Amino acid sequence: MEMSLFNILDILGTIAFAISGALAAMNRRLDLFGIFIIAFVTAIGGGTLRDVLIGQTPVTWMENLLYIYIIALSAIFAIVFRNKLDYLKKSLFLFDTIGLGVFTITGVETGIQNELAPIISIALGGMTGAFGGVIRDILCNEIPVIFRKAEIYATACFIGGFFFVLMYRYDIPMDIIYVVTSLTVIGIRLLAVKYHITLPHFYPTRKKS
Amino acid sequence: MEMSLFNILDILGTIAFAISGALAAMNRRLDLFGIFIIAFVTAIGGGTLRDVLIGQTPVTWMENLLYIYIIALSAIFAIVFRNKLDYLKKSLFLFDTIGLGVFTITGVETGIQNELAPIISIALGGMTGAFGGVIRDILCNEIPVIFRKAEIYATACFIGGFFFVLMYRYDIPMDIIYVVTSLTVIGIRLLAVKYHITLPHFYPTRKKS
Amino acid sequence: MEMSLFNILDILGTIAFAISGALAAMNRRLDLFGIFIIAFVTAIGGGTLRDVLIGQTPVTWMENLLYIYIIALSAIFAIVFRNKLDYLKKSLFLFDTIGLGVFTITGVETGIQNELAPIISIALGGMTGAFGGVIRDILCNEIPVIFRKAEIYATACFIGGFFFVLMYRYDIPMDIIYVVTSLTVIGIRLLAVKYHITLPHFYPTRKKS
Numbered sequence: 001m002e003m004s005l006f007n008i009l010d011i012l013g014t015i016a017f018a019i020s021g022a023l024a025a026m027n028r029r030l031d032l033f034g035i036f037i038i039a040f041v042t043a044i045g046g047g048t049l050r051d052v053l054i055g056q057t058p059v060t061w062m063e064n065l066l067y068i069y070i071i072a073l074s075a076i077f078a079i080v081f082r083n084k085l086d087y088l089k090k091s092l093f094l095f096d097t098i099g100l101g102v103f104t105i106t107g108v109e110t111g112i113q114n115e116l117a118p119i120i121s122i123a124l125g126g127m128t129g130a131f132g133g134v135i136r137d138i139l140c141n142e143i144p145v146i147f148r149k150a151e152i153y154a155t156a157c158f159i160g161g162f163f164f165v166l167m168y169r170y171d172i173p174m175d176i177i178y179v180v181t182s183l184t185v186i187g188i189r190l191l192a193v194k195y196h197i198t199l200p201h202f203y204p205t206r207k208k209s
Numbered sequence: 210m211e212m213s214l215f216n217i218l219d220i221l222g223t224i225a226f227a228i229s230g231a232l233a234a235m236n237r238r239l240d241l242f243g244i245f246i247i248a249f250v251t252a253i254g255g256g257t258l259r260d261v262l263i264g265q266t267p268v269t270w271m272e273n274l275l276y277i278y279i280i281a282l283s284a285i286f287a288i289v290f291r292n293k294l295d296y297l298k299k300s301l302f303l304f305d306t307i308g309l310g311v312f313t314i315t316g317v318e319t320g321i322q323n324e325l326a327p328i329i330s331i332a333l334g335g336m337t338g339a340f341g342g343v344i345r346d347i348l349c350n351e352i353p354v355i356f357r358k359a360e361i362y363a364t365a366c367f368i369g370g371f372f373f374v375l376m377y378r379y380d381i382p383m384d385i386i387y388v389v390t391s392l393t394v395i396g397i398r399l400l401a402v403k404y405h406i407t408l409p410h411f412y413p414t415r416k417k418s
Numbered sequence: 419m420e421m422s423l424f425n426i427l428d429i430l431g432t433i434a435f436a437i438s439g440a441l442a443a444m445n446r447r448l449d450l451f452g453i454f455i456i457a458f459v460t461a462i463g464g465g466t467l468r469d470v471l472i473g474q475t476p477v478t479w480m481e482n483l484l485y486i487y488i489i490a491l492s493a494i495f496a497i498v499f500r501n502k503l504d505y506l507k508k509s510l511f512l513f514d515t516i517g518l519g520v521f522t523i524t525g526v527e528t529g530i531q532n533e534l535a536p537i538i539s540i541a542l543g544g545m546t547g548a549f550g551g552v553i554r555d556i557l558c559n560e561i562p563v564i565f566r567k568a569e570i571y572a573t574a575c576f577i578g579g580f581f582f583v584l585m586y587r588y589d590i591p592m593d594i595i596y597v598v599t600s601l602t603v604i605g606i607r608l609l610a611v612k613y614h615i616t617l618p619h620f621y622p623t624r625k626k627s
Contacts (some may be wrong), residue, residue: 031617033573048471053257055266057473062538079620122269138347138556155242199240202288262466264475329480347556364451408449411497 005175006105009182012100014067016095018074019044019166021136026082027113028140038136039075043067046134046178050107050124054114062185101182104129106183108164122161130154144168152192153200156181212385218391220289220360222311223276225304227250227283230345235291248284252276254341259316259333268414300324305342306398310391313338313366317390318375327378331370338394341361361401364408370395424523424595427600431520436492439554444500456554457493461485463550464521467563468542472532514551515607518582519600522547522575526582526599528580536587540579547603548572570610573617575605578603 021042025035051059063068107128111121130153160198164181172180193198230251234244253270260268270276316337320330339362373390381389400406439460443453462479469477479485525546529539548571584597590598609615 003596009468026620032620035620037572042373052261052273052470053266053268055264055473058532058534059469059471062472062534063536067535068541104618113269116267118269118275119274119277123277146439152240199242201239201246202235203290254467262475262477263469263480266471323476325476325480325482328483332486363455408451411444411450412451413498 004147005178006109009102009178010106011066011070013099014043014070016099017072017103017132017203018019019078020096022075022078023082023131024136024140026079030140035079036072036075038139039078040068040071042136043071043074043141045105045135046128048131049131050110050128051129054110054124056110056114067138068140093193094190097184097186098165100129100153100157100184100189101160103132104165104185105178105181107157108161112165112168119166121165122158124159125161125206126154129157142152152189152197153197156188156192158184159188173202214387218268218311219315220275221304222315223252223279225308226312226341227280228287229305229308230341231284231287232291233281233345233349235288238347241288244288244330245281245284247348248287249277249280249384249399250348251341251345252280252283254344255337256315256341257341258340259337261332262336263333264317265294265323272322302402303399306395307391308341308368309362309366310369310394311397312341313394314387314390315367316366317370319378321374327374330374331367334370334373335363335366338366350413361398361406361408365394365397365401368375387413420505421521422477423596424527426598427562428524429484429488430513431517431524432461432488432490434517435521435550436519437496439550440496441500442494442554442558444497446557450497453497454490456492456557457496458486459557460550461489461492463553464546464548465550467549468528471545472528472534472542473617474528474532486500505604506627511611513606515604516600518547518571518575518583518607519578519603521550522578522603523582523596523599525575527577530583530586540576540581543579543582544572544575547575554601561574570607570615570617574610576604 018097020041020178021039022035024042025038028034030038044059046065048061051057059203085088108121110128111124116124131154163184164177167177167180213251216351227248231244232247233251234247239247253268257268257270260266312335315333317330319337320333325333342362369390372393373386376386376389436457440453440458441454442460443456447451448456462477462485466477468477522543526539528546529542534542551571552617580597581596581602585595585598
């Protein structure tokens with residue numbers, strides 16, 4: 001397998017999400033098996049949902065063992081360096097954000113390759129980027145973070161996906177599209193967290209019955 | 210696209226479920242993004258599960274953008290009129306019930322078109338009608354309402370689905386089948402709620418260990 | 419349909435999981451509908467996920483009504499004998515473990531038949547064996563037991579699946595593979611519970627923020 005920029009970014013994202021999943025599992029005091037499963041599910045959840053919804057089966061990780069090995073190594077890495085990684089919480093946040101940016105790309109591109117409408121491709125991008133974390137949170141019995149905190153999370157994927165589709169329409173070279181899209185997602189997420197930019201809420205004024 | 214009775218009912222159901230999802234999300238204080246996602250998932254969840262299980266992919270909403278637009282407009286409508294809609298809680302219950310009735314039809318019909326056994330088609334009807342609400346409740350971290358309250362909910366779908374299959378076997382015209390099936394589901398649900406008809410429970414007599 | 423050893427084991431597993439699901443639902447005070455649904459989902463959840471991920475659709479239980487009938491009868495049996503079954507908690511644990519062993523076989527074999535890599539086939543075995551219980555617990559709003567207690571549960575499936583793949587490579591007759599694999603899974607689970615063998619945990623030493 002020759003490694004393109006796309007592959008390298010994809011592997012980076014897989015590593016980042018696997019580590020974030022393993023850390024979340026250790027925080028919830030899950031056992032060794034739980035750690036591997038949550039690492040695995042966080043890393044492949046988004047892509048698996050995408051593949052199942054468009055009918056691209058067997059899903060990607062079944063046909064390319066590289067993902068399994070990378071995730072296992074990442075989980076072992078997280079276990080060994082679990083105390084050091086804690087000090088690196090900011091780096092992890094960065095890795096998680098990189099994963100978000102990269103997986104948005106794979107989602108949008110899959111939609112385009114399957115000749116789906118631009119808006120659907122963007123939705124696939126957001127799903128691929130954000131859904132792994134949603135499953136992780138549900139399995140750890142928490143309200144998914146992307147709903148809880150009004151953080152700019154999947155929203156960044158959607159904006160990045162929009163730029164992807166726009167650039168694709170104007171025949172920009174793919175490598176440039178990849179870089180611009182992931183940097184857009186990453187930049188929006190970093191800026192939103194730094195400056196506490198959140199999405200608006202709309203509460204009914206009545207008391208909750 | 211010409212609009213048949215089937216399409217009109219399908220759109221009505223989509224609107225009703227999208228509004229119910231958006232209201233649930235606002236009640237849970239989710240942000241703008243969460244509101245749209247929950248509205249979307251409630252409206253397309255049942256049909257998506259149905260499509261994935263029978264292998265009809267890419268799933269329906271990916272190939273017909275009408276659903277996306279209707280759901281987005283419904284969510285905006287729910288946000289704008291969130292206080293007025295609260296007074297309309299009963300109308301909403303009615304809309305939700307209409308959705309249940311209509312989506313039962315689309316589920317059963319899909320099963321029949323795929324030449325699945327009658328009992329499987331009925332199950333697909335119940336799944337299509339009720340599963341959107343199940344996902345909505347899981348994402349909002351609540352026990353799904355259909356399990357919680359012993360309400361006649363999915364049960365109404367199954368009874369309606371049974372009539373659908375029966376009428377289909379006797380070559381009743383489809384438009385009549387649609388109307389009778391949805392009215393059956395809607396009627397059973399309304400009567401059950403009005404007269405507090407619930408399903409029986411079977412508790413083990415022992416204390417829970 | 420002629421009944422092979424494989425079919426008999428498969429039916430045994432379905433019965434065991436359906437009963438365990440029905441009992442869990444009664445313990446959570448769900449209504450009649452909830453009991454049937456949880457029984458059904460526990461019995462077919464693992465196989466359904468497996469079928470969807472590899473693209474074998476419509477999923478198995480849609481094309482073979484035998485499963486529906488067996489599950490319905492098992493749920494009725496659990497309801498009728500709900501108090502007696504309680505005394506039989508140990509037998510049930512045994513049945514559940516039999517189900518785990520048998521469904522591991524169907525998962526691994528499906529992977530091999532679809533020419534997936536050995537490690538993927540083993541993962542499919544673990545998924546088929548353990549996922550029904552995961553869904554059951556999520557729908558009952560509990561943290562899945564396989565993550566919670568550090569019990570040797572899915573781990574037993576993985577070890578059994580490893581032996582399956584190994585024996586298959588050396589052309590051992592299938593019936594022997596079936597028996598050895600299920601007995602391995604069952605034996606490991608029984609011994610682990612009897613001698614309180616658990617998987618290790620790795621906690622970060624910091625306080626949870």
